[in-house]
Amino acid sequence: MTIIRSTPPGGGAMPDSSAITTLRDISLASAAPAALRAAIQVGLPEHVGDVPVTIDDLAKSLDVDGAILERLLRALRSYGVFHEDAGGIVHTAMSRLLREDDPQRLKYWVLWVTEPWVWELWPDLEDAVRTGRGDFEGKYGDRFFSHLHAQWPDSTEIFNRSQTELSRLTSAAIAETFDLSGVRTFVDVGGGRGYTLSTILEANPHLHGTLVDLPAAVAEPDLRLRPGGALAERSQVLAGDCLVDIPVKGADIYQFKSILEWDDEWTVTALRNAAQAARPGSRVLMITNLVDDSPEIRYATGIDLLFLLNTNGRRHTRKGVTALVERAGLRLESVTPVPPLLHVVEASVPSA
């Protein structure tokens, strides 16, 4: 005797299964970054090499529980991170990006956006929607970057490495977009460890560059910018807070890449400080991932919401960013795409 009906209850009217499937997947999507993070932390990407390896052997070499490792890998494989063939586990294009030695590495980026404090911030999204602002300061008693540098040194290191990883993916395209033949002095404000500045200096042998960032970021700059480094004679590295003052006066270009995505008031202050440090005719460049013109809309909107919660910031729209440039008293010159993801907003400093 069969007890299973051949038609569904209700006479066959089934809800749209793709909507159900997709919404269920989205509601559990946090399992994916959690699995990525666990894989990195136990050293999985480093222990999968060029030949397939069994889960038992992996578990032994990693000194982890084999049954749970199998479950972790099953979850990751469902996203195309690692693959299992007849011989065992092998890398995929995505899992290889988690390795320390991969030239397009995104290991520290994954760790950065899955740090424990990030998981603590997400529930605050509801309050932000109600109140109209993120309140990191209310929760932790300090501004995001001050708190990060003072209280979370390991996270600061992960952050700085993650920014270098992202810069490795974009710096060549940025250097190609700029025609700096008539420019002598270039300042990268909030330039992290200076990977992008180094790439721009290498592409422009006539150029002198200055890296300005908070002390924790410039403590260990790119090797090329350090004393004895290949670019040392054409560069300087300065600690500075662009919300207070930009310590290089009269330069031809002041660049802000992926920094002015915090509180709008801070953005206007930083741009005004650049205008004050500059001379009439100097250029101010904002390099950013516009949220209304992004081919990777989930990446752009995800970061937009995270910025809301950590710096009360945002990914800008084209209209929003140009309004801030004008509020700061700069003259908008152009907005130019830098494939695949970024835009350069170019402004000039008007005569007083």
Ligand SMILES: C[S@@+](CC[C@H](N)C(=O)[O-])C[C@H]1O[C@@H](n2cnc3c(N)ncnc32)[C@H](O)[C@@H]1O
């Ligand atoms: C998202 S990262 C971007 C780093 C770099 N421009 C890049 O694209 O790789 C933002 C940078 O702004 C720096 N920063 C934050 N607050 C700052 C301030 N008040 N003055 C100068 N730099 C600051 C951070 O230390 C960090 O290096």
